[in-house]
Amino acid sequence: MKNFLRLLRADMRLQTRCRAEWVALVMFFIIVNFLLPFAIGPDPELLQRLAPGLIWLAALLMSLLALETLFIADARDGTLDLMLLSPLPLPLIVLSKLIAQALIIVAGLALMVGPAALLLGMNLALLPVLLLSLALGVPVLVLLGGVAASITVALNRNPALLILLLIPFYIPVLIFAAGACEAALMGAPVAPHLLLLGAMLALLLPSAPFVIAAGLRSAEG
Amino acid sequence: MPVSRFANPGKFLRLADRLLPWLGTAAIVSFAYGLYLALYASPPDYQQGETVRIMYVHVPAAWMGLVIYVAMAIIAGIGLVARHALADIFCTAAAPVGAVLTALCLITGSLWGQPTWGAWWVWDARLTSVLILFFLYCGYILLRHSFDDHDKGGKAGAILLLVGIVNIPIIHFSVLWWNTLHQPPSVFRLTGPSIAPGMLKPLLAMAFAYLLYAKSVILLRMKTELLARKIETTEMLDDSD
Numbered sequence: 001m002k003n004f005l006r007l008l009r010a011d012m013r014l015q016t017r018c019r020a021e022w023v024a025l026v027m028f029f030i031i032v033n034f035l036l037p038f039a040i041g042p043d044p045e046l047l048q049r050l051a052p053g054l055i056w057l058a059a060l061l062m063s064l065l066a067l068e069t070l071f072i073a074d075a076r077d078g079t080l081d082l083m084l085l086s087p088l089p090l091p092l093i094v095l096s097k098l099i100a101q102a103l104i105i106v107a108g109l110a111l112m113v114g115p116a117a118l119l120l121g122m123n124l125a126l127l128p129v130l131l132l133s134l135a136l137g138v139p140v141l142v143l144l145g146g147v148a149a150s151i152t153v154a155l156n157r158n159p160a161l162l163i164l165l166l167i168p169f170y171i172p173v174l175i176f177a178a179g180a181c182e183a184a185l186m187g188a189p190v191a192p193h194l195l196l197l198g199a200m201l202a203l204l205l206p207s208a209p210f211v212i213a214a215g216l217r218s219a220e221g
Numbered sequence: 222m223p224v225s226r227f228a229n230p231g232k233f234l235r236l237a238d239r240l241l242p243w244l245g246t247a248a249i250v251s252f253a254y255g256l257y258l259a260l261y262a263s264p265p266d267y268q269q270g271e272t273v274r275i276m277y278v279h280v281p282a283a284w285m286g287l288v289i290y291v292a293m294a295i296i297a298g299i300g301l302v303a304r305h306a307l308a309d310i311f312c313t314a315a316a317p318v319g320a321v322l323t324a325l326c327l328i329t330g331s332l333w334g335q336p337t338w339g340a341w342w343v344w345d346a347r348l349t350s351v352l353i354l355f356f357l358y359c360g361y362i363l364l365r366h367s368f369d370d371h372d373k374g375g376k377a378g379a380i381l382l383l384v385g386i387v388n389i390p391i392i393h394f395s396v397l398w399w400n401t402l403h404q405p406p407s408v409f410r411l412t413g414p415s416i417a418p419g420m421l422k423p424l425l426a427m428a429f430a431y432l433l434y435a436k437s438v439i440l441l442r443m444k445t446e447l448l449a450r451k452i453e454t455t456e457m458l459d460d461s462d
Contacts, residue, residue, distance in 0.1 A: 147384055151377035155367050165360040165381065168353045169388055172395035179399065200391070211380060218376035 004092055011100035025066055026108040032058035033116040044121050051122035052130055052181035058116070059109055059134055060141065060170060064163055066105055067145035070097075071153040071216065080153070084220055091209035094216070098146050098209070102139040109134050129184040129194075133177040136197040143201075143208040144169045150215030173200065230447050233307060237444050241437060248433035255430040258423035266420075273420070275333040281428040282326035285435050286354060289319035293361075294386035297379035307443070309375030310450075312382065313365055314442035318435055320358035326351055346400035350393045357385050371450065 015022070036054050037047060047054075074080040083093050110131065117127055148165040152158060180193035259277035266273035293312045300308020330348060331341045342348065361381055368374025 147380070151364065151380050152367075154370075154373050154377070158367060161360075161363055161367060164356065164363060168356045168360070168392060169384070171353060172388075172391050175395045175399040196395075211384060215377065215380050218373055218380070 003088055004096060007088070007093060007096045008099060011096050012103065015100045015104045022104060022108060025062055025105070026112055028065055029058050029062045029108065029112055030116060032061055033119055037120070048121045048123060051117060051120035052126055052185070053178050054120060055113060055116050055122070055130065056133070056137075056174060056177050056181070059138060060174060062109075063105055063138060063141040063145060064166065066101065067142065067149050067166075068159045068162060070101065070146060070149040072149075072156065075153050075156075075219075080216065080220060084217065090213040090216065094146065094150075094212045095205075095209040098139075098142055098212075101146075102142040105142065106135055106138050109138065123185065126181055126184050129180055129190050132194060133180045133197060136194060136201055137173050137177045140173050140197065140200050140204055141170060143204040144173075146212045147208055147215065150212040150219065153216065154219040173197065176200075230306065230451075234444060234447060237440050241440055241444075244433060244437035244440065248430060248437050251426065251430035251433055255423060255426035258426050263423045264419045269337055272333060272336050275329050276420070277423050277427045279326055279329040279333060280424060281431040282322045282329065283351060284428060285431045286319055286323035286326055286351070286358075288432075289315050289322065289435060289439075290354060290357065290382075290389075291386065293319065294382040297382040301376065301379045301383070309371065309378070310443050310446050311439070312361075312375070312378060314446050315435075315439045316358055316362045316365065318438050318442070320355065320362060322431070322435070323351060323355045323358060327355060344400065346393075346397040349396045349400070353392055353396070354389075357389075361385075 033055060036050075036058075040046065040050070071080060074083065084090065086093060113131060113134065114127070117124065117130070122130075145162075145166060148162050148169075152162055152165070155161070176193045176197045180190045180197070183190045183193055255277070259274055263274070263277075265271050293315050296308050296311050299305060300312075327348075330351070334343065335341055361378055364381055365374055365378045368377065
């Protein structure tokens with residue numbers, strides 16, 4: 001446990017030190033939100049209606065962008081070999097990496113969802129539900145993304161393939177998250193949607209690291 | 222273990238050679254019989270008229286699309302655990318067959334939807350699920366073909382298939398739920414709650430024909446895949462000399 005926390009701290013530090021990368025991700029999120037009104041027109045009513053879905057779509061694209069390099073940089077500089085040789089169990093190392101990645105994305109979103117909501121003229125009463133759905137949903141995206149990243153790591157770099165692999169698995173997350181926002185908009189209970197997102201997270205958190213570890217081992221083996 | 226006997230590619234090839242002519246003939250015969258029943262010897266629907274005959278091509282394609290995916294996932298799982306040499310060969314050979322049948326299901330569904338619903342595509346839960354299944358197939362095929370190393374590629378593909386099979390119920394359920402939030406499903410129900418016996422017989426005959434077709438094509442493709450890999454190995458050995 002102590003080693004795990006130490007590892008997590010190191011991973012967090014690694015993530016926060018690459019500030020340029022993080023800023024680029026956050027800017028990407030804002031730019032997608034900024035471009036959408038040009039694509040669908042500046043009608044405030046339409047934008048307000050679509051805002052939660054658009055923000056979620058931007059968050060999903062941003063996670064995809066972040067995942068593209070998840071294990072590839074480690075494979076290139078040899079960190080991955082050290083991870084495989086480490087006395088710590090590989091799933092634990094993977095878990096720490098994914099937690100750091102998810103935290104950094106959620107932190108960026110927490111900062112930027114407010115401004116994005118203002119840009120799109122979203123009903124601000126929705127903001128807590130939207131943030132909660134992002135806090136539950138983005139880690140699910142990262143865990144699923146880790147699986148796809150681990151099985152494509154031997155291919156070095158193929159972002160289009162990664163996206164194709166992930167889209168089917170991302171659909172339920174998008175559905176439940178958008179469902180929560182929609183329910184909040186209609187005044188219906190949001191708990192079932194958020195609970196389902198939470199259930200997906202609870203299912204993936206203990207299982208995905210093992211799958212990812214298997215994927216990494218077969219890539220290096 | 223009777224299955225592991227066929228892990229020997231030579232034995233498998235001999236068995237495949239003996240089975241293929243029978244399976245192929247049976248597939249052709251059952252297609253002829255099924256199509257005769259479906260196109261002539263079955264009643265037109267009282268509401269949809271003759272367009273209902275699309276069903277006999279459409280529904281078995283959907284069934285086979287799903288059946289092949291499940292079979293691939295189960296065999297990939299066995300392959301991962303037991304390191305059966307033929308598991309990856311089966312998955313590589315079966316994936317395009319499943320993808321084509323799923324695409325056939327989507328295309329015939331679209332052709333059927335136009336006259337009955339008045340739209341080529343609707344965001345019905347079942348349609349969306351089949352489209353997602355098609356994407357799963359595409360992802361697997363592209364992933365598998367991106368690897369030069371069959372050992373690594375097979376493992377990566379097997380992991381994807383296993384994650385996919387766990388997720389298929391979640392995806393299906395979520396899409397169903399999503400759709401019912403937006404529009405009542407009763408509008409876009411494909412068939413009534415029960416199917417007339419005059420239609421059930423041709424449907425089952427066609428399903429049987431599809432099954433035999435898939436089996437013979439997959440067996441043939443497995444044979445080709447085995448031979449292709451043998452050639453690859455021989456070429457590699459020649460290069461190293």
